[in-house]
Amino acid sequence: MSLDIPALFHAHGEDRYDLHIRYLNEQMVRVLKVLGYDVSFHRAQGAHLWDRDDRRYLDLLSGWGVFALGRNHKGVREALVSTIDGELPNLVQMDVSPLAGLLAERLLSHTPYLDKVFFANSGAEAVEAALKFARGATGRPGILFASHAFHGLTYGSLSVTGDEMFRRGFGPLLPDCAEIPFDDLAVLERALASKTIAAFIVEPIQGKGVNMPSEGYLKGAAELCRLHGALFVVDEIQTGLGRTGKFLAIEHWGVEPDMVLLAKALSGGYVPVGAVLTRRWIFDKIFDRLDRAVVHGSTFSKNDLAMAAGLATLHALKEERLIENAAEKGTRLMTAFGRMAERYEFVKKVRGKGLMIGLEFGPPRSLKLKAAWSALEAMNQGLFCQLITVPLFKEHGVLCQVAAHASHVVKLLPPLVIDEGDCAWIEHAFDTVIADSHRVPGAAWSLGKTLASHAMKAKAGAA
Known part of the structure; x- marks a missing residue:
């Protein structure tokens, strides 16, 4: 009798974090839980993922670029x-x-x-x-x-x-x-x-x-x-x-x-x-x-x-003309992000080509926003970007992350199969979250304080 791997995967879906804590990288599990990414994905197709509650997400990580054709092509x-x-x-x-x-x-x-x-x-x-x-x-x-x-x-x-x-x-x-x-x-x-x-x-x-x-x-x-x-x-x-x-x-x-x-x-x-x-x-x-x-x-x-x-x-x-699709969808998204950079103080630069896009955030002009930015950066460099990526994930089902450690750049690396509906999803989600980050005090900055607290505890533990 052959081994039923999908059945094994789903039977132990609820145990995944315990298994990794016990036998693999416990720190990775801690990161997922601190950021609220511990949703236990259970299926995937193309540019989309579904969690244990069957909520759909748009994947802008593509496994760091592995899933250019989307998942399960x-x-x-x-x-x-x-x-x-x-x-x-x-x-x-x-x-x-x-x-x-x-x-x-x-x-x-x-x-x-x-x-x-x-x-x-x-x-x-x-x-x-x-x-x-x-x-x-x-x-x-x-x-x-x-x-x-x-x-x-x-x-x-x-x-x-x-x-x-x-x-x-x-x-x-x-x-x-x-x-x-x-x-x-x-x-x-x-x-x-x-x-x-x-x-x-x-x-x-x-x-x-x-x-x-x-x-x-x-x-x-x-x-x-x-x-x-x-x-x-x-x-x-x-x-x-x-x-x-x-x-x-x-x-x-x-x-x-x-x-x-x-x-x-x-x-x-x-x-x-x-x-x-x-x-x-x-x-x-x-x-x-x-x-x-x-x-x-x-x-x-x-x-x-x-x-x-x-x-x-x-x-x-x-x-499937996916290279052409990457060029076309990349142009659309870069244009949309360029407009956001004109409207929002925190967005400093938009750069990239095709479907490799970086949004760089930086200190704003207005005094109230600048004070909030400086306070957060003093606690942990690069933490501001999590005020963007975490709400994107939790509130809009968009999976993305910063481009590097202590970076001020949020990186998009979506599958080359994304369509017009996915682009609209991305544009609406980023526009909403970036707008929210300009409201001080607000939910985004409450999240920032929580994440900063975790970061400071982690530094203290490492010392």
Whole structure:
């Protein structure tokens, strides 16, 4: 008798928090309860989630970008079922799968300047491979990365992540990895002039903050890397596969990098997969002899389910015109948020491309609001954004979060399948909540005091 997993899930739905407290990450459960996110989701479809009371929510997190096709996409599910039912000779290891070759071919059709693909199991693994490939191909030790960058949490990827909150307590990290300011070509050029740099790795739009490059930055960075013999590596793990209204975000600036890193959305929301797209000469420097055919790899990379998920994802993006939809819906939402920035003092900037959008909040002009802002910030930096995200969730069923630790940016990363009704839902919810935040005293600021109290208790406990 086979195991009924959905039945097991629903039978233990009420136990989920106790199980995690006992066996997994207790602090994550505490966060959910403090913020009021402990609603126990029990089903999902497309851009929507339903909780234990069958209330519907609009998901603007997309599992940090994994669910670009929405949850439980029918086409990807059917492709995976057919792969399992096909009884294919998966992971023979002393053989190669045609599915991996086909997925590589279809990915490279979007980047005609690149020639080879290395498959991994995640975005972090793709970053790890890129770091090894860069050092192995150039014979140089140095890696440059940008401040505020996020490339993953394994040791190599953490070594090129520019956020001290993630790095603290885990050193020493990889040597010869140097942080430079994002969007600063002069500093990049000085660092490259040492001729010891193997690669500069950068997100075209930084996920932690939705930080945008100036118009000539990425093109200039690529040119400087080539001038000084370093590789230009673009991390498209969150921005790629249509998120910004182009297949790759780098296309907005007409730049051809030496490596492109993909993951998240390539999974179709089902099977983890990562990919490094690279130039032939780099690949051939790594896998240069028969006895080095397996010099880098991973047991489960190129597994048939992951390759099937990737193939089905690319098919859905094209057939359902989801990249075009991301561009269209992103334009609508950016326009609506731009109008809110004109009306509301707390909204300082709206930035992004396609369906990767950041709303930056900041100190208001009027004295009464400024005093309230300053008091809250003094208790815990970045707490104001929870006055936006928590009411969005509790009162409007909109799931989103801040773009980074202690950030003043609320980030939207919705599935690319959202429709006009979802856009109207987003616009109404944000407009209402932001308007409420301008009423002092009011419900939003009462929430702020409660959250500040929790934050101060947490700091005291840590001390």
